[in-house]
Amino acid sequence: MTNLLPEMAEIWQQTLNWQPTDSQQARFQQLYELILEGNRQLNLTRITEPQEFWEKHLWDSLRGVAPQQQLISSLQLGASVIDIGTGAGFPGVPVAIIASNSTITLVDSTRKKITFIDTILSELALTNAKTLVSRAEEIGQQPQHREQYDVALIRAVGTASPCAEYTLPLLKLGGLAVIYRGTWTEEETTSVENAAQQLGGTVELIDNFTTPLTNSVRHCLYLRKVAKTPANFPRAVGVPSQKPI
Ligand SMILES: C[S@@+](CC[C@H](N)C(=O)[O-])C[C@H]1O[C@@H](n2cnc3c(N)ncnc32)[C@H](O)[C@@H]1O
Helix, strand or coil: CCCCCHHHHHHHHHHHCCCCCHHHHHHHHHHHHHHHHHHCCCCCCCCCCHHHHHHHHHHHHHHCCCCCHHHHHHHHHCCEEEEECCCCCCCHHHHHHHCCCCEEEEEECCHHHHHHHHHHHHHCCCCCEEEEECCHHHHCCCCCCCCCEEEEEEECCCCHHHHHHHHHHHEEEEEEEEEEECCCCHHHHHHHHHHHHHHCEEEEEEEEEECCCCCCEEEEEEEEECCCCCCCCCCCCCHHHHCCC
């Protein structure tokens, strides 16, 4: 099995001012192997080469939580985190590996993806993560999930406005949504500012960076929950993406 680049330690250090411990590195390696194995039966990800996996899945997942010192501290101390549309477990599983004091809820609407993640969690003995088959629009209206989380992560689930509608209702006051995006435009800034404001949020930071191996453009948006989300949000299943705020 291809070794998942232990020589990346220096790049972790240079870019995130952090390095995985040996046991975290071993779990990253095991995660990579399990995903390659799972890909034989399920179409989980087209990213399978070790360098690409490292950069686009591991590094990218962790880069999203790295720039905010307050966020890192809260993950280290123990935060309640939800990852919406986690797919094969990104960014939630790498975050669960590095933030062992936090609880990570991994949500996806596709049962077969969640069944696969259940296997990953059990193989990696990741007891701080749990799974849920559901849609963001549904759990956003359920009292056991609405306004219950400190951090909501969302990567590659849609444009920023629906992502704001999926995540902000789930956050406690003061909580933070991290929306992982590729390219970004000024028009998107205007539309997400408007969406966030209607949902009780504010745009705290739009972080623009490139990935360390292929210089690919990335953006992460950080939305802070500053007021209660009005009861009519999130709207019914499908509406946030079909009729963005
Ligand atoms: C392109 S994949 C991204 C997976 C992962 N976040 C990543 O970055 O590799 C989008 C995932 O979001 C899930 N999804 C889409 N809309 C959703 C919703 N409203 N609620 C929950 N999951 C959703 C899909 O089932 C799919 O697994």
